[in-house]
Amino acid sequence: MADRLERLTNLVAVLLETRRPLTLEEIVERVPGYPTDRESCRRQFERDKATLREIGVPIALEALHAFEQETGYRIHREDYELPPLDLTDDERVALHLAVTAVRLGGGAAGDGPAGAGREALLKLGGIEGEAAPTLAALPDVPALPALFDAYRRRARVSFTYRGGTRRLDPYGILFRNGHWYVVGWDVDRAAIRAFRADRIESAIEAGAGGAFERPEGFDPASALRDEPWRFGDEEPVEARVLVGPAQAGWVEADLGAAAVAERRDDGSVVVRMAVTNRDAFRSFVLGLLDHAEVLAPAELRADMVAWLSAMANPAEATA
């Protein structure tokens, strides 16, 4: 094991220091420890290369000279080195609190993605100060590192979502209501769209960096509309819903005070809701059970009555 670590360390040093790409033969000359048999040597080098890529060492494969077929390997220093961050001790203490207080993926510290934040911290100068008790647990989603990388490089991505292929310029990444979203410009729909990262059904394919400009002042939080009854392409309709006193406070906090059209003496409120998705609207009202009633418009009230009537008489509905 020690031999391999020694060889890998020397390999990184040689590839960092070379001023031109090195062929496999040249690498083997310079880095001791490769088998003499050509085929096993190649296999060993492939394994070493995979190990280096696994830990994030950027190995470039380049033509030896212009117009030549033969290729060689090198590591460009500017792709390898972490730019200086000049963190203060206090800032490292704060980051250490963050990676211990916030768990990603529910794993224990040191495992999987939870460990990734800690690994990052080590590169930034290591652990400083005390650990914090768990304050928040965020889900981990396999697509996130690739989406994040595309977002920071401004690379266009494509992926499968609900059975279709989507092309997106990722402007931002947002965590809201327990879910991760990628928000950006949907190339084919020519509109801002948000996608739940955990519902992406394929690997993320990313193109070249610098492919788009993010709009000035883009804010993912305001781009992702929170209210599901607004997520839709139906003709917009303003609904009025009466909410009983037991739920009035919560509904007002959820929709905002501006949504309140009327306050009644018994503590109930009438709220206005802009509806472009009738299914989501009905779901919201039904979630309030006996505490809510659709007042207007007549059309949405009739929808609700029809829905409830079908459920009240299941035999008729299926007959």
Added chain:
Amino acid sequence: MTRPDAAVRLRRLLTVIPWIIDHQGSTLDDLAARFGIKVAELERDLELVPFCGLPPYTPDRLIDCEIVDGRVFLRFAEYFGRPLRLTPAEGFGLLAAGQALLAVPGADEKGSLASALGKLAGVLGGGDGMAVELGPARYLEPLRAAAAASERVEIDYYTFGRDELTTRRIDPRAVFAAAGQWYVDAYCHKAGDDRLFRVDRVRGVRPTGEHFDAATPSAAGAALFNPRPSDRRLTLLLHRSAAWVAESYPVESVEETADGRLRVVLVASERAWRERLLLRLGPAAEVVDPADVRVEAAEAARRLLERYG
């Protein structure tokens, strides 16, 4: 514990060497603590360093690593002067954790964490397009304060599953965010047991002037949702359009039927919770078992219809 493989050790070496170059004479103890490893592991890694370097591997081309009185000195390794840049997973993990902590109400928006994240975002690129929201909750701060001071409080709590408002005395041990909600892990004097309360369903918090023993370990915080064997199970056949149920709730089993529907079993012990789910799903769900739940949904629909009479 399994022996760390070459990838783990190489990553560690490429991280520790730059720090030592910048901090000559660091002690083994400090380095081990800083990089989260045992002193013996660190020594084993450093023993290897003098054999590494550049061709032709003559003494002037090998890394010079000396340990004198427990202090480490490194020379001739300028090419390892900077750590390796962050992988996407590392950059994302650190930024996400930092932004989550900063999103906790009461966090200092101008403090060390905010400035550290600013520097990090500057190096990683992307700008300010990443945001973490942990959601506001009206009584979060008094509950966090009570937990921090081990103060018993009286709360008004809306029990979603039964659609009722209750008042109870609780010993709040910890407050945390998970699955998109804030929770209080507490001993509940009304239930005589540990409970998790959703902070957004707390409708009032009052001090009692009493303190509790903070040393008592909690049983509620271990899992967010601990079904008991006696809890009621509900078996549903879901139409494709209702497949989100299997994603959004902890289901005990999911299987696809021959006609393309999903057969799911979930724990649903509270009647109001079941009513809400079934009313929302409507024709997209069929209750397979138990039969009386089918009747419940129809009854609930008739009850709500009375308002529209």
